[in-house]
Amino acid sequence: MKPRLRFAPSPSGYLHIGGARTALFNWLWARQQGGTFVLRVEDTDQERSSLESVRAILDAFRWLGLDWDEGPEVGGPYGPYFQSERKELYREATERLIREGKAYRCYCTKEELDRAREELKAKNPKAAFVYPGTCRERRDEPDLPFVVRFKTPREGSTDFVDRVFGTIRTPNAAQQDFVLVRTDGYPLYNLAATIDDHEMNITLVARARDHIGNTPQQILLYRAFGWEPPEFAHLPMMLSPKGEKLSKRHASVSVQDYRDRGYPPMGVLNYIVRFGWSLGDQEIFSLKELIENFSWDRVNKSDGKFDEKKFADVAFEHLKREDLMPLPEYAERVRPFLEKRGLTNVPEERLRAAIPGIRERARTFVDAAHDLDYYFRDPPELDEKARAKFLTREAAAHLAGLRDALAGVEPWEAAALEAKTKEWAEAKGLTMKDFAQAARVALTGRSASPPLFEVMAVLGREQTLARLARGTELAG
RNA sequence: GGCCCCAUCGUCUAGCGGUUAGGACAUCGGCCUCUCACGCCGGUAACGCGGGUUCGAUUCCCGCUGGGGUCGCCA
Numbered sequence: 001m002k003p004r005l006r007f008a009p010s011p012s013g014y015l016h017i018g019g020a021r022t023a024l025f026n027w028l029w030a031r032q033q034g035g036t037f038v039l040r041v042e043d044t045d046q047e048r049s050s051l052e053s054v055r056a057i058l059d060a061f062r063w064l065g066l067d068w069d070e071g072p073e074v075g076g077p078y079g080p081y082f083q084s085e086r087k088e089l090y091r092e093a094t095e096r097l098i099r100e101g102k103a104y105r106c107y108c109t110k111e112e113l114d115r116a117r118e119e120l121k122a123k124n125p126k127a128a129f130v131y132p133g134t135c136r137e138r139r140d141e142p143d144l145p146f147v148v149r150f151k152t153p154r155e156g157s158t159d160f161v162d163r164v165f166g167t168i169r170t171p172n173a174a175q176q177d178f179v180l181v182r183t184d185g186y187p188l189y190n191l192a193a194t195i196d197d198h199e200m201n202i203t204l205v206a207r208a209r210d211h212i213g214n215t216p217q218q219i220l221l222y223r224a225f226g227w228e229p230p231e232f233a234h235l236p237m238m239l240s241p242k243g244e245k246l247s248k249r250h251a252s253v254s255v256q257d258y259r260d261r262g263y264p265p266m267g268v269l270n271y272i273v274r275f276g277w278s279l280g281d282q283e284i285f286s287l288k289e290l291i292e293n294f295s296w297d298r299v300n301k302s303d304g305k306f307d308e309k310k311f312a313d314v315a316f317e318h319l320k321r322e323d324l325m326p327l328p329e330y331a332e333r334v335r336p337f338l339e340k341r342g343l344t345n346v347p348e349e350r351l352r353a354a355i356p357g358i359r360e361r362a363r364t365f366v367d368a369a370h371d372l373d374y375y376f377r378d379p380p381e382l383d384e385k386a387r388a389k390f391l392t393r394e395a396a397a398h399l400a401g402l403r404d405a406l407a408g409v410e411p412w413e414a415a416a417l418e419a420k421t422k423e424w425a426e427a428k429g430l431t432m433k434d435f436a437q438a439a440r441v442a443l444t445g446r447s448a449s450p451p452l453f454e455v456m457a458v459l460g461r462e463q464t465l466a467r468l469a470r471g472t473e474l475a476g
Numbered sequence: 477g478g479c480c481c482c483a484u485c486g487u488c489u490a491g492c493g494g495u496u497a498g499g500a501c502a503u504c505g506g507c508c509u510c511u512c513a514c515g516c517c518g519g520u521a522a523c524g525c526g527g528g529u530u531c532g533a534u535u536c537c538c539g540c541u542g543g544g545g546u547c548g549c550c551a
């Protein structure tokens with residue numbers, strides 16, 4: 001049977017980097033096995049859910065290159081894929097549970113419970129409040145607001161075999177009568193997710209380890225409904241560099257942050273997949289390799305801490321290597337970052353000529369756009385420190401001489417330019433060190449750039465000669 | 477605190493009874509060099525502790541310690 005996997009985000013913010021990791025594992029397995037990847041929007045919390053968040057999450061998925069077979073925008077045979085549109089299903093299921101004595105109405109108010117929770121906390125800060133079961137055996141049905149609670153068995157234990165963690169056993173006595181339906185009639189996570197995973201025929205639920213505690217509750221529900229539970233696979237946590245749960249307080253937890261900071265999507269994917277999954281000593285993977293090699297038995301159990309430096313390096317590999325990011329794609333992806341610098345009419349041909357020289361230097365597209373700037377801004381912006389240091393009176397003569405020497409070079413290519421320059425320098429008794437930095441500042445406005453002759457080749461004869469001339473003036 | 481889970485360099489990890497404990501990032505030296513990078517060479521750096529099992533434990537079992545998760549009318 002082809003597996004059906006799902007990722008079920010709550011649209012109450014952006015796509016979290018940890019969520020992206022979970023989605024990726026699900027997606028990889030679905031793609032490798034020829035299964036189905038479903039996106040389901042868990043918007044049962046009216047207060048926190050927004051359409052704007054749905055859009056942001058879908059955009060993040062698109063940017064990462066993770067497509068979904070069923071879900072928002074594409075539909076599918078198990079829809080609707082928004083839980084807010086499936087209320088009738090939950091209502092019927094809940095009524096059945098109540099009718100069969102497996103769930104009950106609880107009239108305790110949130111205020112009462114909160115007060116009890118606080119009182120307990122005041123007495124013993126470490127103790128956890130457990131719902132005392134006040135309404136568990138209640139027979140009357142007063143005309144008051146109520147929630148529906150699950151009647152958790154008091155005896156026995158609920159066990160399941162996790163694909164990553166193995167057998168996990170939870171004593172039922174440790175579970176309380178958890179709430180299934182809110183006062184407002186909306187279902188809670190455990191109820192809605194269980195019903196949907198069953199109705200949508202999900203075969204494997206893979207999610208982060210912080211859901212391990214929900215699993216027994218969900219299994220209890222599957223049993224109460226008489227359904228066969230899916231398989232479960234829990235993933236170790238991605239923690240902050242300090243080892244805390246990743247939250248908004250930490251830098252860049254949302255996927256769009258990484259996009260905006262100029263990282264390539266595959267760099268993000270490659271880094272996060274290594275949280276919990278590995279294949280021998282291999283560090284860098286293409287998407288294709290991930291799809292081919294992903295397996296649950298290579299997923300480990302221990303949590304990992306996010307390391308910004310390592311991430312930057314992995315992302316850099318994906319920018320640097322032509323085999324991982326072909327030139328046309330690089331050009332397309334860097335354009336928005338050039339536009340942010342005001343460079344809007346960038347000719348494709350020159351862009352492609354310039355990229356090979358800068359891609360091994362730029363660690364992000366933000367850096368790349370910066371490094372590309374002088375190719376598309378004429379005259380280039382001049383770094384004053386570089387000017388003061390290198391465009392000296394002595395340099396003026398060198399620049400003028402170099403300009404004249406290069407004026408007639410044919411063909412206008414790096415090798416010919418280099419040969420001619422060296423010939424000129426030798427005749428003058430100069431070495432590259434004597435004039436290279438001055439020439440660099442004249443050509444690029446900066447003290448750091450790709451090798452001079454590559455810069456000249458991209459700039460072309462006209463601009464090269466003009467900039468050398470202008471450099472002569474500035475120096476003199 | 478109850479329940480659940482985890483434990484190899486600073487970080488991500490390989491290892492699945494016998495290895496000089498490997499790789500990557502970071503870090504420290506050096507090389508290359510027209511700058512900045514890239515690249516290359518080399519160094520420092522880990523099996524948390526205590527019991528077992530075994531001829532032999534990083535590896536299997538138990539305890540301790542440490543870390544994390546969870547205990548909502550959030551998901």
